[in-house]
Amino acid sequence: MNAISTTKDVISNWQPHHEMLFGRHTIKLNHTLIETGMFTREAVAKLIERSPAEELGLVSRTYGEDGSQTRSFGELGNASGMDAIDAIERGKIWMNIRRVMDWAPEYRTLLDRIFGEFESRIPGLKTNKHNLGVLVSSPNARVFYHADIQGQSLWQISGSKRVFVYPTTDLFVSPQNIEKILLRETDEDMAFKPWYDEFATVMDLNPGEMTTWPLYAPHRVDNHDSLNISVTMEHWTKPIWNSYAAHYGNGVFRRTIGFGHGSTKDSGLHIYPKAAAAFVWKKVGKQTVGDVEKKRAFRIDANSPSGLVNI
Ligand SMILES: [Fe+2]
Numbered sequence: 688m689n690a691i692s693t694t695k696d697v698i699s700n701w702q703p704h705h706e707m708l709f710g711r712h713t714i715k716l717n718h719t720l721i722e723t724g725m726f727t728r729e730a731v732a733k734l735i736e737r738s739p740a741e742e743l744g745l746v747s748r749t750y751g752e753d754g755s756q757t758r759s760f761g762e763l764g765n766a767s768g769m770d771a772i773d774a775i776e777r778g779k780i781w782m783n784i785r786r787v788m789d790w791a792p793e794y795r796t797l798l799d800r801i802f803g804e805f806e807s808r809i810p811g812l813k814t815n816k817h818n819l820g821v822l823v824s825s826p827n828a829r830v831f832y833h834a835d836i837q838g839q840s841l842w843q844i845s846g847s848k849r850v851f852v853y854p855t856t857d858l859f860v861s862p863q864n865i866e867k868i869l870l871r872e873t874d875e876d877m878a879f880k881p882w883y884d885e886f887a888t889v890m891d892l893n894p895g896e897m898t899t900w901p902l903y904a905p906h907r908v909d910n911h912d913s914l915n916i917s918v919t920m921e922h923w924t925k926p927i928w929n930s931y932a933a934h935y936g937n938g939v940f941r942r943t944i945g946f947g948h949g950s951t952k953d954s955g956l957h958i959y960p961k962a963a964a965a966f967v968w969k970k971v972g973k974q975t976v977g978d979v980e981k982k983r984a985f986r987i988d989a990n991s992p993s994g995l996v997n998i
Pocket residue numbers: 833834835839906
């Protein structure tokens with residue numbers, strides 16, 4: 688494995704105006720992660736084998752004749768990492784290798800370097816709680832319309848996909864929807880209407896390209912007809928945390944004493960009682976009520992034509 692050169696930028700085409708756009712607009716940039724050798728098929732196969740079972744997420748979707756869809760969760764079983772990638776190449780599966788930096792220290796080093804580079808280029812940017820995951824997904828697999836709670840970026844390594852990013856106005860993502868996601872009451876896709884696409888930023892993401900979008904911007908992804916290896920990164924900043932606390936607190940208030948419209952502005956005194964409410968809510972453990980149970984329904988099987996067997 689080649690260590691990434693310390694002189695080579697991770698973002699190779701950064702321009703001065705990107706410092707104003709980062710986190711506020713959808714931007715697409717070129718990256719050099721492929722040159723690290725840390726995300727080749729072989730390297731990812733090794734990661735799959737090293738991953739703690741609880742950090743290896745496998746999701747398969749099947750479609751009914753009426754257009755309905757069922758999502759099921761799977762496990763690696765005794766398959767090798769390479770078998771798993773081969774099975775994903777033939778199937779309709781998403782594999783998410785989560786929190787890689789927690790159990791593979793060389794990826795922590797890389798991740799720190801990447802955010803160090805962003806911070807050195809964006810005056811005042813201070814990020815923390817960095818997270819790196821690797822996504823391996825089948826040709827033509829889709830990620831449905833949803834929003835995430837933290838700063839997010841998507842880095843393409845191999846194969847290609849189309850990414851749709853939507854506006855952050857409440858027409859596309861309501862505050863109630865954000866609260867639901869923050870309070871972990873839902874594991875469902877958000878409601879999507881085809882006309883939303885007229886307002887989307889649409890881009891193809893090819894190997895060596897990455898994108899990042901504004902906080903809470905809803906998005907969906909369609910893989911093209913190729914196995915996709917991508918890297919997802921997450922980060923938090925003070926404003927992202929303040930916004931989280933405000934939305935979280937509003938959600939708690941709405942569900943307890945029932946007030947409707949709290950402010951979700953991410954600065955100002957109002958965030959402190961809300962942050963406290965968020966903390967208390969978590970402490971008393973009510974948050975687990977809404978957590979969605981994940982039962983394992985399939986296992987990777989290199990001998991099966993679909994790449995998986997039901998269990
Ligand atoms: Fe996402």
